[in-house]
Amino acid sequence: MFTRRTLRGIVGAAVLTATASLGLGLAPVAQAETIDQVKQKGELTIGMLVDFPPYGIMNTENKPDGYDADVARVLAKDLGVKLKIVPVTGPNRIPYLLTGKVDLLVASLAITAERAKQVQFSHPYSAAQIVVFGGKNLKVSGPKGLSGLRIGVARASTQDIAVTKITPKDAKIQRFDDDASAMQALLSGQVDAIGCSTTVAAGIAKRAPNRFNQKFVLLQQEMAVAMRQGEPNTLKTVNDLIDRNIQNGEFSKLYEKWLGTPLPALKHS
Structure with missing residues (x-):
């Protein structure tokens, strides 16, 4: 026969167990980072200026081109995914990134302390x-x-x-x-x-x-790829790709193609 004290204990334990189970059920699931989503869908969506020659232009076939476009192509190729370039403007490029319209920005975005409050910057890939x-x-x-x-x-x-x-x-x-x-x-x-x-x-x-x-x-003025904050794996992946293509001379070759001069020495941000 259960005493009143025993019943209270059983009820209390049941409530604790139920609460714990409910808590586990409501525990947030870790959200996949941008780089994971890119690999899963097999496509990298890049926001790019197309009115800032020679970094970003529309070519004779009315397609995005320029130094930034070539950098975007290298990043997509190295990731083994398709590339989709979305034209952006100076004012809307960061909002496009923050609202998920693009995965990354390769949009002649100069590294500044003010911008770093909104986005995460990669190592520099270019400089003016x-x-x-x-x-x-x-x-x-x-x-x-x-x-x-x-x-x-x-x-x-x-x-x-x-x-x-x-x-x-x-x-x-x-x-x-x-x-x-x-x-x-x-x-x-x-x-x-x-x-x-x-x-x-x-x-x-x-x-x-x-x-x-x-x-x-x-x-x-050094320029970097911009991504959403709080994504360490995305940052590491992009940094690794940039470092590789600076060290092997690929970005310098593209920079000279579009700007007529070798890529300047860049500092890590």
Whole structure:
């Protein structure tokens, strides 16, 4: 015969057992990471800018192309999956990633502390350099060498800010409406050197072989693949692929194909 105390014990144990079972039933199941889902579906969906040449363009067949497109193709090939490129814009590229419209972004996304609050960045796969580019006979290896020279820049551009910051007081900064005007000023001798991207510098070198060269780098903005936060396996996989293709020279070959210069040395983020 059960006493009241015994019955309470039996009921209490039953309640604890039921609660524990319910807890186990409601325990969250570990969600598959993006990289697992990509391998399972056999397709990698990449968000990419298509209006940022030479990194992202639409080619004559109206298909995404450019340096970023080639990088995306290498990543998909190395993963053994098909590639789907989704065109994105500057403002919507991170929202597309965060809402699952794309698996990763290879979208000329510069690494910044502010963006790192929203997304997880891979090791850099690319960089945009702003350089001082001028006549071959000019012996300039740093800011002091610009003393007394005429330096051309596109007005209110990144290079305008960078050149203004480091140029000696006796140098003359000449501001033009755009890079094309600054380039023409250099070619015609109106200025001794210009601040420009390596893309513009490569264009000048093609038009006037052996007349000009790069003097020094003003600044470098590194770009990385972006993914959703909290996915360590996805991050490791992407980092491994990037490191491999930098070390074997594949990305440098593609960078030179599109930008006319070898891939700059990159730092891990």
